[in-house]
Amino acid sequence: MSLKTFVNKSVPTLYMTELSPPVRSVLMTAYILGLPLYKKEINLISGEQRMQEYLQMNPQGTVPLLQDKDYCLWDSHAISGYLVDEYGKSDMLYPKDSRKRALVDQRLHFDTGILYPEFRNIVLFVPSTGKYLHLENWLRTCKNEIPGYEEVNQPGLDKLVDYVKILLRK
Numbered sequence: 001m002s003l004k005t006f007v008n009k010s011v012p013t014l015y016m017t018e019l020s021p022p023v024r025s026v027l028m029t030a031y032i033l034g035l036p037l038y039k040k041e042i043n044l045i046s047g048e049q050r051m052q053e054y055l056q057m058n059p060q061g062t063v064p065l066l067q068d069k070d071y072c073l074w075d076s077h078a079i080s081g082y083l084v085d086e087y088g089k090s091d092m093l094y095p096k097d098s099r100k101r102a103l104v105d106q107r108l109h110f111d112t113g114i115l116y117p118e119f120r121n122i123v124l125f126v127p128s129t130g131k132y133l134h135l136e137n138w139l140r141t142c143k144n145e146i147p148g149y150e151e152v153n154q155p156g157l158d159k160l161v162d163y164v165k166i167l168l169r170k
Helices: 021-033 052-057 076-087 098-125 133-145 149-169
Strands: 013-016 038-041 065-068 071-074
Touching: 013 021, 021 076, 021 149, 052 065, 065 076, 071 076, 076 098, 133 149
Parallel strands: 013 038
Antiparallel strands: 013 065, 065 071
């Protein structure tokens, strides 16, 4: 099936793989906004993200990719900000006030540059042992305070953990 099949749906299309934490952050943003998304699973292992049609929309060949009518945007932080600006009923998630927004942007850049690379390197290999209390408390806080965390994030996280376990057995 051609990727062009999914162009110009009545709701934004999210090209994604549920294994990706950045994808799941976009899914949680849409969930909080009450925004339906058409979800198109991209098979990264088979290289679907390197198809010419996909690269025309996203030259970096990454997920997530959002297509909203004739507009394409990639990077989970950029997508989440766009969704709040475009579809949010308030600016609670991404404030219009420049100082408040700068603090949100600061945290997003920290996530991109420092937190996520380190998190990716350790979190799948750190069992819940009580040795990493701050990390375990932070994860518990996320589960308790982020609307839709369990419903939207947990299934993809479980799949990712299973996939990594398979890789580790090889």
